[in-house]
Amino acid sequence: MPARDLPLLIEAARAAGEIATRYSGKLARRWDKPEGAGPVTEADIAVNDMLAAMLPSARPGYGWLSEETEDDGARLNHDRLFIVDPIDGTRSFADGKRTWAHSIAVAEHGRITAAVIYLPLLDRLFAAAEGQGATLNAVPIATSQPAGLSTAEILATRPNLEPTHWRDGHVPAFARAYRPSLAYRLALVAQGRFDGMLTLRPSWEWDIAAGDLILREARGRCTDRHGAALRFNNSHPTVEGVIAAGPLVHRALSEALEPDDAVIPGTPPDPPAP
Template sequence: MPETDLSLLIDAAREAGRIAVAYAGREMQSWDKPKGAGPVTEADLAVNAMLEQHLPSARPGYGWLSEETEDNQDRLTRDRVFIIDPIDGTRSFAEGSRTWAHSLAVADRGQVIAGVIYLPMRDMLFAAARGQGATLNGQPIRVTAAATEAEAEVLAAKPNLRPDHWQDGVAPIFRRAYRPSLAYRMALVAQGRFDGMLTLRPSWEWDIAAGDLILREAGGTCTDRTGRPLRFNNPNPRLNGVVGAGSELHEILIGRLDQPMQGHRA
């Protein structure tokens, strides 16, 4: 059941936080991943090792997809799969920021049924199970109802406002903010701290899976950049961007985007 999966994810996220916090603020080994995929630290690997030992042993029939584990296509044969980012925002974690997160989810036949985003340095645990609503530290959360782009404050990296992403080359006039962790951006929209978020480049499933459910269970709409619902555990675990907001603002943003006919835009 999603409820028991959620309890499992919450316990695992808190243990991940204990491990990661022990590394925070001290020198640690780090490496650059191949093909410009970003840094990884010994803390990422330690958290991943704990999760990979603990979660599959608790759910032997589930598949496994994690940023820090070499992908195994066996997951495609499983109805349910863990989708894990041991530390989302590794670069900011290594730099001493407090806005990195653990992102843990379970997807059932492509749909997320339980998700947790945990920021241990801020004592913020966002959680949701399908059909049960979304919470922050056990209290219900809800998206805002901003109905126009002029009213909205949207979390987005600056390159997302390039003219070539938008119809007629005109970017929206919303107020822009940014946080380095994509999972945290989605959680902040679910919390109602910001009105929407978007990222228009291909994005990894492990950055998004937990936030997709939390945002939708908080009353929001979350899709790819074309407006299609997100599906997970794909052979290539990348999605065509993410747009998340309350329903009215989401419709406005999707309507303003210039949809490329071929491929993805960075």
């Protein structure tokens, strides 16, 4: 089934790119979602409408979860579903930048089995099917393997480096970097361009579903903030933070974090500012 779904996701991602790139980021109509949920543009809606028509019609038995579709809970009655972020990095898109992505995945019984992250303006298509490895533009990729955290470069926002999150208040001396799209951050770690990705706040499933599989298929580890395997199609579609890296860096990050520093389900994900 993963091998059957992946070509469909690739086709859908490329079609999404064709739609989104018709809009000029800074000129695209933009408004804010209710309750501080962030911005949305007419491009997000156009891409979502296309994907919502294309994907469920190709797989009638699959459920649907998308950032830009109101969740009515019907997906909970499906063993398989699409998990979609029409444009991950909407602020980047609206600012006319290039580091935004389409993120599309299939989950089966809570586990991601096929996934695509596509950045049309950078011509980068990350893809994976369960058990078949991960690729960037059809070339196999793998996570990096640095000697330890002291030589690692980790994608994270500044709030994740507050001493309260770390054992004895000691923040490891890794280098910090930032990219606006959470999906793209996961893909960059899978590619080996960065050594890890960390977010300690709750994360929406549509932001991380595709990246979870791509990173695992690139021989990395992707877990929640407490080291548990990520599970999807939750009644509230979030997971408790994400640690993503090659095995050695993942273990080092997990051991350095304060174990009692629990995230609060339902609170907003990491803010967009670096």
